[in-house]
Amino acid sequence: MSKIYVIHENEEWTEHLFKRLEELHLPYEDWFIEKGKVDLQSIPPEGIFYSRMSASSHTRGHRYSPELTSALLEWLEFHGREVINGTRALQLEVSKVRQYFELEKYGIKTPKTIAAIGKEEMIKAAESFQGEKFITKHNRAGKGLGVQLFSSIEALRNYIEGETFEEPVDGITLVQEYIESKDSSITRCEFIGGKFHYAVRVDTSDGFQLCPADACTIDDLFCPVGEESTNPSKFTILEDFHHPILEKYEGVLAENGIQVAGIEFIEDKRGEIFTYDMNTNTNYNSDAEAKAGKYGMLKLAEFLGERLEIVSGSTSVK
Incomplete structure (x- = not known):
């Protein structure tokens, strides 16, 4: 039987979705991605696959969940399965740099941002803001990782040399103009x-x-x-x-x-x-x-149900 497969690494974030799926009597399966394997020669089950993989997974001890999910999504897409928020969505989820380029491509203005690896490079990046307030944030973020507001280069230097400095999981810190x-x-x-x-x-x-x-x-x-x-x-x-x-x-x-x-x-x-x-x-x-x-999870569950019905119908025709 075709199902809705939910790919994620945080049970607290899927609890409400699962309740809505159950309310609508929709068949689903929980694919919790913490560790595991992808058999590249195997065939995926029938159904639709919804990825809720998060950029902040490493903060919950799931450092490589996005990488494993990437392999899983490639496998599903290779076999023609319908994936909701597939490979490209995950690529954007784990990189604000990619996000900003994609937004700018379609005429959507983003804050002035400099990507830096290394503490001295962060200082040099901040100097380009010429005395204006600026912030730092992690490129692979979520949960506000690495977000700090600074009014001076000295304050930034004190932060990055201090005990509270957060090293980004991918090494990339963004130095960005402060928008008031x-x-x-x-x-x-x-x-x-x-x-x-x-x-x-x-x-x-x-x-x-x-x-x-x-x-x-x-x-x-x-x-x-x-x-x-x-x-x-x-x-x-x-x-x-x-x-x-x-x-x-x-x-x-x-x-x-x-x-x-x-x-x-x-x-x-x-x-x-x-x-x-x-x-x-x-x-x-x-x-x-x-x-x-207005209820987002209910709307989402309804959308997943509609897609499952369409996919199940086309599968039965085959």
């Missing part, structure tokens, strides 16, 4: 089936101590099992959100074969939009959804 929001917020746009679902405003006036441009721990805060904010209105789903940027976002997703994503942008005091993150392992805030009556 006009109203202490960021906006995250959610896409399911490659189409815009809703936008959520995130209040960054408290809780984001370092950098509102990266919202620091945005992955955990969007996760229903993450820490709850003391500000009940921190997450607000925007009613009837419309913006020309959405068409460009959908174009990028379509060209890269990405069906499920959360894309974040910040609007500066001049009204200019800067897009700084494309998250293909997206989660949703349960409180905000309950208030708005």
